[in-house]
Amino acid sequence: MPKPTFTLPDLNSFCLIDGLGLRVTGQQIRHDRAVLECRVAEDDRWCRNCGGEGVLRGTVVRKLVHLPLGWRPTTLWVRVRRYRCTDCARVWRQDTSTAAAPRAKLSRHAVLWALKSVVIDRMSISRVAAALASSWHTVNDAVLAAGRQLLIEDPHRFEGVKVIGVDEHCWRHTGRGSHYVTVIIDLTPVKERRGPARLLDMAPGRSKAVFKTWIDAQNEDFRNGIEVVAMDGFTGFKTATAEELPEATAVMDPFHVVALAGDALDQARQRVQRETTGHRGRSGV
Ligand SMILES: [Zn+2]
Secondary structure, three states: OOOOOOOOOOHHHHOOOHHHOEEEEEEEEOOOOEEEEEEEOOOOOEOOOOOOEEEEEEEEEEEEEEEEEOOEEEEEEEEEEEEEEOOOOOEEEOOOOOOOOOOOOEOHHHHHHHHHHHHOOOOOHHHHHHHHOOOHHHHHHHHHHHHHHHHOOOOOOOOOOOEEEEEEEEEEEEOOEEEEEEEEEEOHHHHOOOOOOEEEEEEEOOOHHHHHHHHHHOOHHHHHHOOEEEEOOOHHHHHHHHHHOOOOEEEEOOOOHHHHHHHHHHHHHHHHHHHHHOOOOOOOO
């Protein structure tokens, strides 16, 4: 191993703050949690309307759950400047979209950490929520949204789909019962012997209503193109198909939907592994 080259210790890089467009200005460490006070790195003081200069009108705090550091849930206390344009009177705040999605409660790193913990390390949502000192629903929503975005990134994936499979998977067990997702896969390549099934979408919950709402949300071209809906036998999916896609045939598992949906999810897991850790997981993980 080559001799390491040291630089000066730096909280911004060590705590993954610099990638969020923030810098740390203070810390408060208690035995059970830590708060990092941050500022937005970019000044952002020029009006996007007219190019005039903004006058500082105080700051507001945006609190973001960050990933746990040093065994402690860590919160970012981001002081965001507010400006008012001297020319056109427009009022704005410094842009924090690099740190977190609009209205999100978790920093972008916290979202990836949560997604990795759930999908790769198979931690329960409750444990992830406890590690982040956040609520179950906040974490669940963030993980599902990020999962969908990361796993299912191809905007053209709905084109040319003729055969879909629908299945339910246990997403995570919690103390209050199990949580399910309805998984929709594209079986067209399997039927045409061109390749493996692809993950099309995931929707929280498992019921006739979930699948019905999902079909309803798709565009007309997609719905008209569906010839076959394969499922493992849950009658709710069958009724939803009959009601929403009367032209399509509902069939009971000729393609082994359950196994193929599992494969598609495994591929998706490997993708999360690559995106969140930068290397491939063991095969089968
Ligand atoms: Zn202006």
